Amino acid sequence: MTNAKYNLEPVEVPPVETKYRVIRTKLPVPESLEIFKTLENSEPRSMMGQPPVVWDRAEGFQVWDRWGNCWIDWSSGVLIANTGHGRPAILQAVREIVDRPLLTSYVFVHEKRAELTESLRKISPDPDHYKVFLLTTGSEAIENSIKLAKTYALEKYGPERCCTVSFQNAFHGRTMGAQLAGGQPEGKRWIVGEGQTFFQVPFPDGFKNEDTSFDLFLSSLKAQGVEPREIAAVISESYQGVGPDFLPYEYAQSLQKFCKKHDIVMIFDEVQAGFGRTGRMFTFEHYDIIPDMIVCGKGISSSLPLSAVIGRADIMNLYPPGSMTSTHSANPLSVAAAIASLKIIQGEKLVERSERMGDILVPGLQRIQQKYPSVLGCVTGKGLVAGIQVVKAGGKTPDAETALRINERCFQKGLLMFAPVGVAGECVKIAPPLSIEEDALREGIAVLEQACEEILE
Ligand SMILES: Cc1ncc(COP(=O)(O)O)c(C=O)c1O
Numbered sequence: 001m002t003n004a005k006y007n008l009e010p011v012e013v014p015p016v017e018t019k020y021r022v023i024r025t026k027l028p029v030p031e032s033l034e035i036f037k038t039l040e041n042s043e044p045r046s047m048m049g050q051p052p053v054v055w056d057r058a059e060g061f062q063v064w065d066r067w068g069n070c071w072i073d074w075s076s077g078v079l080i081a082n083t084g085h086g087r088p089a090i091l092q093a094v095r096e097i098v099d100r101p102l103l104t105s106y107v108f109v110h111e112k113r114a115e116l117t118e119s120l121r122k123i124s125p126d127p128d129h130y131k132v133f134l135l136t137t138g139s140e141a142i143e144n145s146i147k148l149a150k151t152y153a154l155e156k157y158g159p160e161r162c163c164t165v166s167f168q169n170a171f172h173g174r175t176m177g178a179q180l181a182g183g184q185p186e187g188k189r190w191i192v193g194e195g196q197t198f199f200q201v202p203f204p205d206g207f208k209n210e211d212t213s214f215d216l217f218l219s220s221l222k223a224q225g226v227e228p229r230e231i232a233a234v235i236s237e238s239y240q241g242v243g244p245d246f247l248p249y250e251y252a253q254s255l256q257k258f259c260k261k262h263d264i265v266m267i268f269d270e271v272q273a274g275f276g277r278t279g280r281m282f283t284f285e286h287y288d289i290i291p292d293m294i295v296c297g298k299g300i301s302s303s304l305p306l307s308a309v310i311g312r313a314d315i316m317n318l319y320p321p322g323s324m325t326s327t328h329s330a331n332p333l334s335v336a337a338a339i340a341s342l343k344i345i346q347g348e349k350l351v352e353r354s355e356r357m358g359d360i361l362v363p364g365l366q367r368i369q370q371k372y373p374s375v376l377g378c379v380t381g382k383g384l385v386a387g388i389q390v391v392k393a394g395g396k397t398p399d400a401e402t403a404l405r406i407n408e409r410c411f412q413k414g415l416l417m418f419a420p421v422g423v424a425g426e427c428v429k430i431a432p433p434l435s436i437e438e439d440a441l442r443e444g445i446a447v448l449e450q451a452c453e454e455i456l457e
Contacts, residue, residue: 004049004404004419008036013412014433020440021069021414021447028052029067030131038394046164050419058085059198061436063416071416073445075433078418079385080274082299083344084435085170086422090303094333094342102332102352111331116339123281123342124310125290127247131316133309134330138271138297139173141307145293146177146233149265152315153232156263163226164232167203169242169423170314172235172269181235199224203236205245207378208396208423214254228262238273238283243380243387244429252287267293269305272385275299276345276434279355285381298367301346306334334421350434354383361386364445371449373454375402384436387429389422398426402455427441 009232010026012034013351017024028036033056039047056066061084063071076082083090084355097103102110124130146164151225153161166172170183179188180198188195201220221228239246249256259266268291273283277299288293293311300306305328309316328334362381365388369376377391387408390403403420406428410417421427428448432441 004107006052008052016414017109019074020102023414025067029414060084061433061440071414072440072446074414074430075416075418075435076431079431080298081302082275082434083302083341087344088422089344090337090340093336097332103200105326105327110332114334116335119342131313131315134400135307135326136305136328138307139175139178141295141309142172143175143177145267145295145309146409149233151318152265161230161232163197163230163232165199167236167238168200169203171241172239199226203240204248214251231264233265233267234259235267235268241272241368243386250323252289254363256289271295271297275314276351276354277383279358283349301334301338304334304337306338354434358383360441368449368452380405384434385431387427390426398424400425403428405455409455410448413447417448
């Protein structure tokens with residue numbers, strides 16, 4: 001959870017002019033303040049908290065404002081634009097649907113829906129036995145996966161099998177079911193009196209929790225009085241967004257064995273981890289496991305709102321015609337964007353590219369971390385997602401303030417990241433589009449290093 005408060009007083013910053021970055025005004029831009037003021041008046045304050053840039057245009061791995069400033073984007077939105085912003089093939093695909101026109105069809109059939117669900121089925125772990133349900137947001141898809149898993153358990157084993165097990169520090173979205181499955185207690189305080197069937201266990205990240213054994217999973221359930229026969233589903237992000245934190249290979253293997261043994265539906269949340277982000281099409285592939293259900297969002301379209309549940313056919317088919325739908329499911333514009341995006345990922349081999357670029361990014365960050373080991377607690381990453389945990393000197397106590405200062409200094413130098421994440425806003429997180437040029441990636445690493453020098457020395 002972040003609570004970042006960026007400075008909204010314009011300050012002089014050194015001008016920047018490189019091949020990929022331009023900063024030529026005070027930041028935030030004085031002329032943009034009116035827009036922030038309007039938003040402050042019309043929106044809840046929860047919508048603030050990102051670096052104060054007003055996006056005017058985003059293309060490839062760059063973001064421009066209206067005043068001539070240009071940033072290298074290390075956010076991909078928030079891990080949305082995997083293929084890059086505004087890719088011409090995606091624009092063209094959307095334009096064709098606009099020009100037809102076919103802006104909506106509810107759940108009446110349109111041809112592209114068949115094309116996309118077929119393509120997604122084909123990249124599922126077992127195309128002959130998996131089905132695809134298109135939705136709009138990641139949270140909505142998470143809700144649906146939990147509903148399906150609980151329905152499966154109820155119908156097969158009865159009401160006793162009603163529990164959902166997830167992980168501490170998990171993030172699955174902000175709707176009620178998604179937050180119940182989440183592992184961030186502050187965020188779900190509002191859900192008073194619900195959730196007696198949702199249980200969290202420690203995530204084996206190795207830094208915040210050093211016990212990475214699967215025994216801890218078992219003992220944590222026991223301590224909470226949960227028996228395997230009561231568990232409908234186990235849900236985990238394929239990597240936890242607060243890190244990114246990955247499951248140890250052996251742990252993931254044990255988790256799969258446990259779920260198989262007890263016929264528990266294993267759900268992997270790939271909303272931010274999917275579509276090449278970590279150098280695999282899906283991040284669970286790093287663990288050689290096969291989830292029963294895969295929840296997708298964000299990078300699925302690189303742009304327009306779309307999400308999906310890809311799951312075992314016997315679970316996906318539990319509801320009869322007309323009883324599991326959503327108004328904007330398979331919206332033609334989003335679907336066209338997703339088809340084009342997937343073709344780019346496959347055609348340009350962005351999954352492999354992401355892995356290769358990760359071999360530059362992660363060691364680059366580790367080198368920076370090793371310069372300031374007492375305050376940069378650790379670096380984690382795979383492919384084109386990485387994070388630096390900023391801590392109070394010599395320990396593991398999160399230091400959100402310093403993380404924010406590093407992030408803000410990068411912003412002032414033309415390197416854009418979303419606000420720090422993590423358990424307490426201590427994680428400087430990096431997620432460039434998978435299409436980022438190698439020299440732009442290296443330039444970004446150098447900017448981050450400079451920012452660290454200025455803030456930490
Ligand atoms: C891992 C994960 N799951 C689910 C969600 C929720 O997706 P949405 O914001 O589209 O509802 C997010 C969003 O950040 C996420 O990172």
